[in-house]
Amino acid sequence: MRNVSKVITVIVFIFLYVPIIILAIASFSSGTDLAVFKEFTLNQYHELFRDTDLLALVRNSAVIAVLSTAIATILGTAAALGMHKMSKKMRNLVMSMTNIPMTNPDIVTGVSLALMFAFTGTMLKLNSILGFWTLLIAHVTFNLPYVILNVMPRLAQMDQNLTDAAMDLGCTPIKAFFKVTIHEIMPGIIAGALMSFTMSLDDFVISYFVTGSGFVTLPVEIYNYTKKPIHPKLYALFTLMFIVILALMIIMNVLQAKADKKKSESHVNQMGGVS
Amino acid sequence: MAQELICLKDLVMEFGKDRVLDSINLSIEDKKFMTLLGPSGCGKTTTLRIIAGFQNPTSGEVFFDGQKINDVPPYKRQINTVFQNYALFPHLDVYDNIAFGLRISKLPEAEIDKRVGEMLEAVSLKGFENRKVTSLSGGQQQRVAIARALVNRPKVLLLDEPLGALDLRLRKDMQNELKAIQQEVGITFVYVTHDQEEALSMSDTVVVMDGGKIQQIGTPEDIYNEPANAFVADFIGESNILDGIMIDDFRVKFFDREFACVDQGFEKNEPVDVVIRPEDVDIVAPDDGHLCGTVTNVTFKGVHYDTIVDFKGFKWLIQTTDFHREGSVIGIRLNPDDIHVMHKSEYSGMFGDYSSYSEEYDDISVVEDDEENE
Numbered sequence: 001m002r003n004v005s006k007v008i009t010v011i012v013f014i015f016l017y018v019p020i021i022i023l024a025i026a027s028f029s030s031g032t033d034l035a036v037f038k039e040f041t042l043n044q045y046h047e048l049f050r051d052t053d054l055l056a057l058v059r060n061s062a063v064i065a066v067l068s069t070a071i072a073t074i075l076g077t078a079a080a081l082g083m084h085k086m087s088k089k090m091r092n093l094v095m096s097m098t099n100i101p102m103t104n105p106d107i108v109t110g111v112s113l114a115l116m117f118a119f120t121g122t123m124l125k126l127n128s129i130l131g132f133w134t135l136l137i138a139h140v141t142f143n144l145p146y147v148i149l150n151v152m153p154r155l156a157q158m159d160q161n162l163t164d165a166a167m168d169l170g171c172t173p174i175k176a177f178f179k180v181t182i183h184e185i186m187p188g189i190i191a192g193a194l195m196s197f198t199m200s201l202d203d204f205v206i207s208y209f210v211t212g213s214g215f216v217t218l219p220v221e222i223y224n225y226t227k228k229p230i231h232p233k234l235y236a237l238f239t240l241m242f243i244v245i246l247a248l249m250i251i252m253n254v255l256q257a258k259a260d261k262k263k264s265e266s267h268v269n270q271m272g273g274v275s
Numbered sequence: 276m277a278q279e280l281i282c283l284k285d286l287v288m289e290f291g292k293d294r295v296l297d298s299i300n301l302s303i304e305d306k307k308f309m310t311l312l313g314p315s316g317c318g319k320t321t322t323l324r325i326i327a328g329f330q331n332p333t334s335g336e337v338f339f340d341g342q343k344i345n346d347v348p349p350y351k352r353q354i355n356t357v358f359q360n361y362a363l364f365p366h367l368d369v370y371d372n373i374a375f376g377l378r379i380s381k382l383p384e385a386e387i388d389k390r391v392g393e394m395l396e397a398v399s400l401k402g403f404e405n406r407k408v409t410s411l412s413g414g415q416q417q418r419v420a421i422a423r424a425l426v427n428r429p430k431v432l433l434l435d436e437p438l439g440a441l442d443l444r445l446r447k448d449m450q451n452e453l454k455a456i457q458q459e460v461g462i463t464f465v466y467v468t469h470d471q472e473e474a475l476s477m478s479d480t481v482v483v484m485d486g487g488k489i490q491q492i493g494t495p496e497d498i499y500n501e502p503a504n505a506f507v508a509d510f511i512g513e514s515n516i517l518d519g520i521m522i523d524d525f526r527v528k529f530f531d532r533e534f535a536c537v538d539q540g541f542e543k544n545e546p547v548d549v550v551i552r553p554e555d556v557d558i559v560a561p562d563d564g565h566l567c568g569t570v571t572n573v574t575f576k577g578v579h580y581d582t583i584v585d586f587k588g589f590k591w592l593i594q595t596t597d598f599h600r601e602g603s604v605i606g607i608r609l610n611p612d613d614i615h616v617m618h619k620s621e622y623s624g625m626f627g628d629y630s631s632y633s634e635e636y637d638d639i640s641v642v643e644d645d646e647e648n649e
Contacts, residue, residue: 164356175379
């Protein structure tokens, strides 16, 4: 039994990682044919960094990801704080309402946002408002639930007396948040922000519907590329993107592990004090 | 005469349909140690949170030094709190936890350093400045919590079951220490607990609460010796509570027998509750006793034996250092000051009968429970 589950685990990992490994290998190959690895080269990377059009797209994606993450993190944390203070019934209701957009098919979210922007554009008598701002609003919208989802449990786990204690010692409610509460929920905020960042970075479906020709992100443009053969310099780009996301995930997990360790430590000590 | 510092007038607190506090009137004197004592859910913590400013009463007024403070937020009150489970800030070390309040009020660092140093010494935590609070034992965390509150030199320190998480030995030590600290700093302590022994040993004044109402206010001696009703008599220490009739001043009748007592001021022939403390009963030979009963259960408690005696079907708890074996017949004598008479209350008949005390009865109830589960 044990061996079987081991074998299955290995197979699962092969399925998950072999495509990425192939991509990474291909990015170092001098040939254009994926099937043959001719010789090791960094040419694809050189070409990538010479392609200013492509780099502009990367920059666009990064700008949208960073801005939408920052805005969603601030708004989401504030929303979570407000929801935390609601009655349990109300909180569960609002939680479900914020979760639904997350499970909603992207295409539905994308089309409905596009319709809303089109409607707004007509109201404002503008030809087309699709572009940077609509894209940013859309990304903030679909990122918000992820921040709320990550921050809420942290708030619930926090000793509710901590905020009272801060106010008892002279903090206004806002000061109490920045001096105490934020430290307690930081792992949740960071996890939510990282998740938002990656979601935003690789979103194609929603972005496709809400952006105009003026401001295009990497995934949207790459979709156009797929109609013709992909240039190998893109393998290099994808490999780099994978490494960036991987690094973010590792940071996230390390932070999580650290926070959990801290938690169990304090728990052990309290137990020790009682015995 | 001590001055009134905090005054609660007609406090009512409702959570939805739950009335947690029901017209609480309380005057707290300056520089005194006052304890709010009661079972969980009696409203003692809510009262404390209203004084601290974390909760607003549904109606009623809170006065501090003569000023109404209902609308003053907690961070503007000259009151600090030691929380249940301490609520120390996990991301700060011991020093920064204690300095927290002083930094918020923007004192110069030199002054902060001096006062934190003094406080660390006062709670015997010198050398622990840079320790993480999560690495401290329960007792040490407790001291940090007290230091963090007292360093701000509040006029009132509120303590919400601060010793609840400590083991028995440490709790006793901390009781003495808390009392000593209170006398040394000379400020008002308002202490919340469900532990009657803690309340009796530390307080100047004890406020007994139940069901959102104050049942009795008095010194520990008053509360113990002159309980106001059956609830107080039962909650503070052990009590045998009997139905009686007040024949006249100083004369009470129970078990069809008249006894001399020290109570007066009741209506003639008023039905009353009679309290007899288990340790006040003198055991004598059956023929010499006012009453005669059969021992049904004996439990050794170290200092004394808990002896259950059946008097005409009503079982008493008597605490005695002499052993009387099960089944033996004994007599008891009651002196006038062993008998305490109380007015009837809503609690009459709910407490003070030790019929269900014996282990035999416990076993039966356990068996019944098992059957129900099946």
